[in-house]
Amino acid sequence: MRPELKGFAPGLAPTLAVLVFAALCVRLGVWQWQRGARAQEEWTRFARGADQVHELGQREVTSVPLFQRVAVSGELDGARQFLLDNRSFRGRPGYEVLTPLKRVGGAAPLLVDRGWVPFTGTRAQLPDVALAAPACVTLTGRLAELPSPGLASGRAAPAAGGTWPTLTSFPTLEQLAQAFGAPLAPRILLLDPQVSFGYAREWQPPGMAPLRHFAYAIQWWCFAALALVIWAVLGVRRARRGGTR
Numbered sequence: 001m002r003p004e005l006k007g008f009a010p011g012l013a014p015t016l017a018v019l020v021f022a023a024l025c026v027r028l029g030v031w032q033w034q035r036g037a038r039a040q041e042e043w044t045r046f047a048r049g050a051d052q053v054h055e056l057g058q059r060e061v062t063s064v065p066l067f068q069r070v071a072v073s074g075e076l077d078g079a080r081q082f083l084l085d086n087r088s089f090r091g092r093p094g095y096e097v098l099t100p101l102k103r104v105g106g107a108a109p110l111l112v113d114r115g116w117v118p119f120t121g122t123r124a125q126l127p128d129v130a131l132a133a134p135a136c137v138t139l140t141g142r143l144a145e146l147p148s149p150g151l152a153s154g155r156a157a158p159a160a161g162g163t164w165p166t167l168t169s170f171p172t173l174e175q176l177a178q179a180f181g182a183p184l185a186p187r188i189l190l191l192d193p194q195v196s197f198g199y200a201r202e203w204q205p206p207g208m209a210p211l212r213h214f215a216y217a218i219q220w221w222c223f224a225a226l227a228l229v230i231w232a233v234l235g236v237r238r239a240r241r242g243g244t245r
Helices: 012-048 173-180 210-242
Strands: 051-053 069-075 081-087 092-103 111-120 138-144 166-168 188-191
Touching: 012 081, 012 210, 069 111, 081 111, 111 138
Parallel strands: 051 069, 081 166, 111 188
Antiparallel strands: 069 092, 069 138, 081 092, 092 111, 138 188
């Protein structure tokens, strides 16, 4: 006999499973969209910060917007430098060099990221980052936060009482200050590419591009819609099988 459609009968267990999966996909999509919105704000702030250079003077670094370019004067402390491990440049492994700048007027020293140096092939032999600079220099760069891995894994505090330069991986500011032996400014300075005393520098906004987050959000929502479509199709087929005599 010809099959007759009695109705829509998707079944309780598949319905619950699909609804849970779809809700999870929707939530993940919202989360990615929110991350994209935050990333867009940071990327916009990064672009806006390049418009002009502000004199930092004796102001606190937190009084200036993040990623704003500033000019700051002081003495570079080449005797106590940090090497940030697990930092890459154009796909090559290496370190970023953090050099304290003792600011004029006695404000808390500001760590200057002088850029990237290549991995020597062994951590037993660190790169030579010796510094010869005048007693007082004026540097320009962007105020930023320390790099973060996003998770606790990969962190390694600088060794207490070790030799300089000292190796560290995604440290906290408190760990650096403890190794340095004095409080440090709560932000770092990304040295402008055209300024002397630095290494390879191509500063980019932190994290993934906003469009990638938005694309992931749409992808999750498509998964949710696809799950509902499959659920509906299977429900109709189940109803048709039930109507077959």
